[in-house]
Amino acid sequence: MVNQYTWIGIIVGLFFIFLASSLLNNQAYAEEKVVLIPFGAYNPELNTPAEVWYDPPEISIQVGDTITWKNDDREGHTVTSGKGSGRFGWMGDDFGTPEGLFDSGRFMPGDSWSYTFENTGSFSYFCVIHPWMEGLVQVEAIIPDYPHDASGKKIEQFPILQITPDNSVEVNFSWDPKVIKTHEKVKFIYRFYDTVNDLPLRKLQYDISIIHNGKEVYRDEQTVSGAGGDYREWIFEEPGQVIIKFRNIKAFGTVGGMEIKLTEESVGRIADFSTIVYENPEKTQTTEKIVQPKETLQFYYEIAVAIIAAPAILLLAIILIMKRKKPSMPTSERSDSPI
Numbered sequence: 546m547v548n549q550y551t552w553i554g555i556i557v558g559l560f561f562i563f564l565a566s567s568l569l570n571n572q573a574y575a576e577e578k579v580v581l582i583p584f585g586a587y588n589p590e591l592n593t594p595a596e597v598w599y600d601p602p603e604i605s606i607q608v609g610d611t612i613t614w615k616n617d618d619r620e621g622h623t624v625t626s627g628k629g630s631g632r633f634g635w636m637g638d639d640f641g642t643p644e645g646l647f648d649s650g651r652f653m654p655g656d657s658w659s660y661t662f663e664n665t666g667s668f669s670y671f672c673v674i675h676p677w678m679e680g681l682v683q684v685e686a687i688i689p690d691y692p693h694d695a696s697g698k699k700i701e702q703f704p705i706l707q708i709t710p711d712n713s714v715e716v717n718f719s720w721d722p723k724v725i726k727t728h729e730k731v732k733f734i735y736r737f738y739d740t741v742n743d744l745p746l747r748k749l750q751y752d753i754s755i756i757h758n759g760k761e762v763y764r765d766e767q768t769v770s771g772a773g774g775d776y777r778e779w780i781f782e783e784p785g786q787v788i789i790k791f792r793n794i795k796a797f798g799t800v801g802g803m804e805i806k807l808t809e810e811s812v813g814r815i816a817d818f819s820t821i822v823y824e825n826p827e828k829t830q831t832t833e834k835i836v837q838p839k840e841t842l843q844f845y846y847e848i849a850v851a852i853i854a855a856p857a858i859l860l861l862a863i864i865l866i867m868k869r870k871k872p873s874m875p876t877s878e879r880s881d882s883p884i
């Protein structure tokens with residue numbers, strides 16, 4: 546029965562889903578930001594309403610963003626890359642040091658000047674006419690909100706589906722969160738499917754390794770998964786390229802009523818996935834712990850029955866038959882081989 550509490554639950558649930566999706570969807574695109582040159586910036590005595598010379602004096606933007614400076618003061622000003630004189634330096638013989646990266650030239654009250662920042666970094670600027678006026682622009686790299694491969698190409702289909710070169714296994718691979726940042730735990734999730742029936746392979750063994758910037762940081766060999774797939778967690782300390790390799794994939798058991806046996810060594814039964822780790826602007830370290838899943842020891846149980854138990858029973862049967870056939874053979878005759 547659907548009662549009023551169920552409906553309240555559904556509405557509250559939907560609200561939180563909406564809230565979560567709107568928070569996650571803060572799309573990265575070029576923005577225009579404004580820095581005001583307030584009335585009084587011309588006055589080094591600070592006896593005007595202005596408390597800062599550029600407002601805000603420090604601004605953080607992303608690569609490709611444009612800043613527009615608006616002159617609300619009563620004198621002309623410049624926005625010139627470099628170091629100003631500081632609050633009192635101009636009283637001596639320091640009038641600031643331009644760096645030549647950008648320079649608005651003088652623009653008058655009511656006018657504005659814009660500049661687009663194409664590189665990451667920290668850019669100080671000042672006014673060459675009033676060198677106490679100083680400002681700072683922080684340009685951060687764009688972190689996209691969709692997954693990318695190691696070459697920087699957007700991954701259109703996520704999770705990624707990859708069929709092994711020998712056409713036997715389809716690997717379904719994804720990671721969470723979709724955008725990997727340094728000092729933030731990521732979970733690589735994967736499932737293996739039989740390409741004939743498109744059904745999960747439930748008895749699996751494989752080697753998995755994680756390569757970060759050309760260096761292997763994680764390896765687990767002869768991993769056993771009983772649920773058609775598994776996951777591995779990792780925390781990257783540095784930005785850069787990541788490759789996840791699957792090798793020696795073996796599958797065994799019944800899929801869709803059919804017996805499958807992909808247990809022989811196969812150079813063609815492999816899969817490689819790549820992605821990228823971005824510098825985390827919010828975190829410089831983590832207290833999170835990596836917890837890998839527990840192995841389920843199902844794979845070799847049935848294989849053991851087939852490989853060890855069956856021949857053992859056969860051997861036992863042979864011994865019994867031989868004993869019955871030659872019950873009186875003395876043991877000494879068997880061991881005195883001349884060689």
Ligand SMILES: [Cu+2]
Nearest residue numbers: 622672674675
């Ligand atoms: Cu000025």
